Amino acid sequence: MTDDARYDMTTGEGLVVCPRCDALFIEVELEDGETARCTRCETVIARPRTGAFSQIIALSFTTMVLMVGAVFFPFLEISRMGFGNATSIFGVVLAYADGVLLPLVLGMVAMVVALPVIRASLLLYVLLPLAKGQAPHRHAAGAFRLSEQMRPWSMAEIFIIGTSVALVKVAGLATIHLGPAFWAFCALILVNVTAKGYMCQTTIWDAIEDGGASTDGRELVDGLRNANHDVLAADRP
Amino acid sequence: MMGWGKAGEVDDSDDGPRTVLTAHRAGLIGCRACGRVWPEDEVTCHRCGARLTPPDRRSLQAVWAWLIAGMIFYIPANLYPMMSTQTFAGLQGNSKATIYEGVIELIHHGNYDIAIIVFLASIVVPIGKFVSIIWLARAAGRPASVEDAHLRLKIYEVVEFIGRWSMIDVFVVAILAALVQLGFVASIHPGPAAVSFALSVAFTMLSAQSFDPRLIWRGLPLRRSR
Numbered sequence: 001m002t003d004d005a006r007y008d009m010t011t012g013e014g015l016v017v018c019p020r021c022d023a024l025f026i027e028v029e030l031e032d033g034e035t036a037r038c039t040r041c042e043t044v045i046a047r048p049r050t051g052a053f054s055q056i057i058a059l060s061f062t063t064m065v066l067m068v069g070a071v072f073f074p075f076l077e078i079s080r081m082g083f084g085n086a087t088s089i090f091g092v093v094l095a096y097a098d099g100v101l102l103p104l105v106l107g108m109v110a111m112v113v114a115l116p117v118i119r120a121s122l123l124l125y126v127l128l129p130l131a132k133g134q135a136p137h138r139h140a141a142g143a144f145r146l147s148e149q150m151r152p153w154s155m156a157e158i159f160i161i162g163t164s165v166a167l168v169k170v171a172g173l174a175t176i177h178l179g180p181a182f183w184a185f186c187a188l189i190l191v192n193v194t195a196k197g198y199m200c201q202t203t204i205w206d207a208i209e210d211g212g213a214s215t216d217g218r219e220l221v222d223g224l225r226n227a228n229h230d231v232l233a234a235d236r237p
Numbered sequence: 238m239m240g241w242g243k244a245g246e247v248d249d250s251d252d253g254p255r256t257v258l259t260a261h262r263a264g265l266i267g268c269r270a271c272g273r274v275w276p277e278d279e280v281t282c283h284r285c286g287a288r289l290t291p292p293d294r295r296s297l298q299a300v301w302a303w304l305i306a307g308m309i310f311y312i313p314a315n316l317y318p319m320m321s322t323q324t325f326a327g328l329q330g331n332s333k334a335t336i337y338e339g340v341i342e343l344i345h346h347g348n349y350d351i352a353i354i355v356f357l358a359s360i361v362v363p364i365g366k367f368v369s370i371i372w373l374a375r376a377a378g379r380p381a382s383v384e385d386a387h388l389r390l391k392i393y394e395v396v397e398f399i400g401r402w403s404m405i406d407v408f409v410v411a412i413l414a415a416l417v418q419l420g421f422v423a424s425i426h427p428g429p430a431a432v433s434f435a436l437s438v439a440f441t442m443l444s445a446q447s448f449d450p451r452l453i454w455r456g457l458p459l460r461r462s463r
């Protein structure tokens with residue numbers, strides 16, 4: 001790391017901006033485990049963790065495997081007066097294949113199944129070469145940006161809460177058994193939460209930019225090294 | 238070493254006025270997607286490919302447009318039934334329930350906690366979001382004290398975080414409809430409100446995403462003392 005950080009106020013080189021408040025910072029490499037916060041709005045700008053890339057890769061693979069199970073195994077089983085009905089998510093989509101409500105169901109499947117899978121594959125595409133210290137694939141930057149844009153629309157956890165509410169509503173009407181796919185979904189949410197803990201966008205952007213040369217998840221940005229300490233300790237507006 | 242990590246500013250005195258230099262003030266433009274800084278005349282970020290936009294109140298037009306779309310679709314979402322329940326091929330009766338009636342029904346059955354979840358997700362959160370976004374969009378870019386700005390940012394973060402959770406009721410209806418295919422015993426069909434509610438939530442999410450939080454800080458005085 002360079003002690004006297006080099007920066008250029010005309011080209012923006014060596015500078016970093018807070019996405020929430022536009023405050024400028026000088027790019028400095030962070031130690032592993034350090035957290036860089038914006039001194040103005042306290043948004044976390046970077047939080048590098050050792051081995052984060054390999055963790056996210058492992059978790060992305062897990063997501064894809066779990067999702068296969070979640071789609072094809074029975075999700076819930078419902079029975080009343082001898083009439084039983086086991087439904088996988090795949091079966092639900094087929095049931096609506098020619099209905100008026102097809103758009104609604106497709107939209108839901110996109111948010112619950114497709115987006116998490118696409119995000120996992122994009123992250124694998126971006127991080128696999130970076131974790132090995134190789135140059136990133138072509139369009140890695142676009143792939144990572146797309147994955148970030150999809151994040152708010154990926155709604156697996158909301159789907160599970162919705163399922164729980166639905167179970168209570170039918171409770172009087174029929175008997176419900178939870179299928180393996182339901183539990184696969186619950187596992188997916190845990191995987192997601194864990195992956196979020198390892199996710200540091202700034203680190204990934206830096207690694208993409210540096211061509212994977214000097215990175216193993218710890219190289220970092222931001223003049224917050226000093227800022228961080230000073231401000232959190234001394235300056236609360 | 239920099240006292241504050243503020244670019245171009247070396248201020249080691251602990252009690253002097255301190256400055257917050259923004260990219261905009263410095264004649265630069267920052268990428269909201271990846272944090273890189275570019276000269277002001279650049280239009281796309283060379284690192285991540287995102288379009289670079291200056292913090293400008295004109296970007297609020299998109300916020301208003303999506304918000305109005307979201308509010309319009311919220312009206313039929315409340316007037317029409319979310320779903321209709323048919324039992325015994327209609328012999329025992331058909332019932333259609335709007336969002337509000339659904340909550341009342343849950344209360345009648347004694348499911349208070351579920352009633353509260355649905356009430357919060359389908360009524361309190363959407364309306365709270367409309368009000369918050371209107372307030373944010375009107376306040377953005379206006380002069381503010383540091384406390385005001387932090388309050389605005391807090392509200393923006395809450396709106397951003399909580400918006401997706403309104404989708405719960407749409408999922409509930411779709412799951413019920415899909416699962417309760419018990420032939421003539423009982424069946425549940427999604428009503429028109431389910432679709433318009435889903436659209437309302439999606440448009441409101443887009444509205445919140447179009448809001449540029451950098452505008453929150455634009456009215457702040459450049460210098461402030463501790």
Ligand SMILES: [Zn+2]
Nearest residue numbers: 018021038041
């Ligand atoms: Zn900030």
Ligand SMILES: [Zn+2]
Nearest residue numbers: 268271282285
């Ligand atoms: Zn960028």
